[in-house]
Amino acid sequence: MAAAETLYDVIRRQGITRRSFTKFCSLTAASLGFGPGAATAMAEALETKERVPVIWMHGLECTCCSESFIRSAHPLVKDVVLSMISLDYDDTIMAAAGHQAEAILKETKEKYKGKYILAVEGNAPLNEDGMFCIDGGKPFVEKLKWMAEDAMAIIAWGACASWGCVQAAKPNPTQATPIDKVILDKPIIKVPGCPPIAEVMTGVVTFITTFGKLPELDRQGRPKMFYSQRIHDKCYRRAHFDAGQFVEEWDDEGARKGYCLYKMGCKGPTTYNACSTVRWNGGVSFPIQSGHGCIGCSEDGFWDNGSFYDRLTNLHRFGVEANADKVGMTAAGIVGGAIAAHAAVTAFKRVTTKREKADAS
């Protein structure tokens, strides 16, 4: 059997020289903040590794995460699927269906025990014995737990898998439950957002396949490299916020001049994500650049924090020093003692918000 095509092969085939390839590795390692040794490790990994099997399952969701993933510009998703990972199961794009699809799960679980990545898009509803999401005639939650047993690591794609998202918004009729409340004994990387940015998604996957380890996570389980700072911290409209220049009404003079959207309800000051730096769809724009405030879609419970147009009232010009870890620590402490009832979640949000305010002042 011929060797699997590696990323290095792909790059060379596209006319890139060995020298440029090495340079690419150094620059990528540097841009991610790694030392010089990392570049060599990255080069070696890209040249020689067999592709890691990835099982991508779908629970209650809208498939926006899959759609986002295929938008990745660097790397191209074509190269991810053909050369970097082995996407052996993904309901959305796989050729097989029914029994032939189910057979792949069984085979992967046995053949790649402890060696495959389980990527989960969506979450599991627990009401009605799990039958609000039926897969192969059975509750999705059963299939999820079964595949999690032998996974090397688990990725929670998007707000659904990470926090619950829209179907878990009050009153959460199906009891849609984020996967870290269902799978308790495995490392779970949360990649929140509705959806997450394409290059953040492929960045997380290629980090694992390149460096052979999980990315450093904050206390809420999110990769620090993409989720450790707020949209507001790096927003190109920040200067207008600092100068007190705000959009007061849609399509007013301030809107046309690109002033700060804080008064229109922008949640950038309380949202941890990479939108204002990585931006969307190959760097074309991000919500604030296109005139609408951030709706905070990578934050836990963002659907239940009042209207998207309500002004944040807990904001007192806090600086960039209140980082994700501080907020995360608060959250972890409270969640630990809380029951997964909505009332508790709401209370937790309130406390988190207060604490944030305390941090800020």
Place this chain on the structure above:
Amino acid sequence: MTIQTPNGFTLDNSGKRIVVDPVTRIEGHMRVEVNVDENNIIRNAVSTGTMWRGIEVILKNRDPRDAWAFTERICGVCTGTHALTSVRAVENALGITIPDNANSIRNLMQLALQAHDHVVHFYHLHALDWVDVISAISADPKATSALAQSVSDWPHSSPGYFKDIQTRLKKFVESGQLGPFKNGYWGNASYKLPPEANLMAVAHYLEALDFQKEIVKIHTIFGGKNPHPNWLVGGVPCPINIDGTGAVGAINMERLNMVTSIIDQIIEFNDKVYVPDIMTIGSFYKDWLYGGGLSGKNVLAYGDVPEHVNDYSEASLKLPRGAIINGNLAEVLPVDHEDPEQIQEFVTHSWYKYPDETKGLHPWDGVTEPHYELGPNAKGTKTNIEQLDEAAKYSWIKAPRWRGHAMEVGPLARWVVGYAQNKAEFKDPVEKMLKDLGLPVSALFSTLGRTAARALESSWAGHQMRYFRNKLIANIKAGDVSTADVDKWKPETWPKEVKGVGFTEAPRGALAHWIKIKDGKIDNYQCVVPTTWNGSPRDPAGNIGAFEASLMDTPMSDPTQPLEILRTIHSFDPCLACSTHVMSPDGQEMAKVQVR
């Protein structure tokens, strides 16, 4: 037992039962069961929506201006169309008008969605039903090049280009790690393409994957991101500032140039790759004209893409509107969303309860009380379904009907309505395609017809985008740069109690939202979506839905491989997260939703 349905199908469930679960390459979760006779011909079909999220009940008591964001998350594949439907419903209820530029920008975004969704649907969700990937390995790259150059002047067509693709594919297959192509139905007798056509299609599968991410940049420019761009009740959130202070952060010349460039690429890709591919594939599948189902009988379209701002009448809509019943193309009937006698939903075979299940309810009077139970003849248990009982309740999808008829919606329905209305922009391309393939009009009513209509529509959408791009620029040139009307932005300005309806043509068909607003909050919200129409279960009269009808009488070459079932179901581009929108149990608050 044999049953004759009122809509003209003979069901016989005595033969061998085949279950396909999960149905893959769709949005969401779905199951299909069929019975085949001794010749492996499908004689009974059962389609089931197997997921359910409850967005409508979640919307209760929320700010109507936020509803677009919630409903947009009904679906991330047809991202934006629910949001547009929602802002239209809220604007309709509150009497809000939008500026001309906002109409052009919304049309550009909606048309970009049509183009994107159709390309991704065909190449990445549907093509593997027609294209045998493994066969491409044995193609002659020179012959492939000759084939490609005979159907299109698309530049990526040299023998070397196809050889490189083939080499990469070969290495991929030989690695033994087949990824998404693992356990496919390669070699099945229902694949009809020669290796060269398969290789050309595989090359275009990869090119389309690269290209689709460009199309959505239209959403990113105007809505900040894709999937799930941002929208605004009263207009669009992006301001226009062509050459003043701060223009660099608004819709300016550079942004408009990017829009123009993307539209040019969309038109070129459709006309040089997508449509020629459909013609090539169609030419090898001319004898496989199964899957027509309801398309030659009952079709429904709401219309979309208003030419004139704030005018959603049939005359203003560029996508056709109307209903055809009993195959009578000579008469296109008017559709009224507000008439309680026209659109109704039934639940006799859905996992919901009505006080009187013999009757249907208009969305403004809708009741949603979940009731999950398997029928007496189902096999398995409540949490391990082996076989459904279609004589009882069997799906999370309700059964919407138009004047009592099960209807097909989607690109084919739209194009059949446009054809019946003798609109040249729909009729001419259809007739040209049929003529080039040497097929009669009746061939349109098939799985292949559905797939071809989608390609024609993607091409149509690209050209319409160019039209609305020009319209936007002409209006800016005339001195109008406004993008939002804020007169009724504040809830204090709203009446105490109002109701409204908004509609669009989503890529997969007719979509409408019905809203009731009371004291500034959502009092009730109901969506009836394309896959609810197409994927509907049986109704009290026994009419089968469009998916079910389309599977009838199709022969399977190998009943252990559901290739033909997937091919026909995929031709509808099913979206199950959309269809199973309705609300859920637990707690009195949600046990019943009374809309009025």
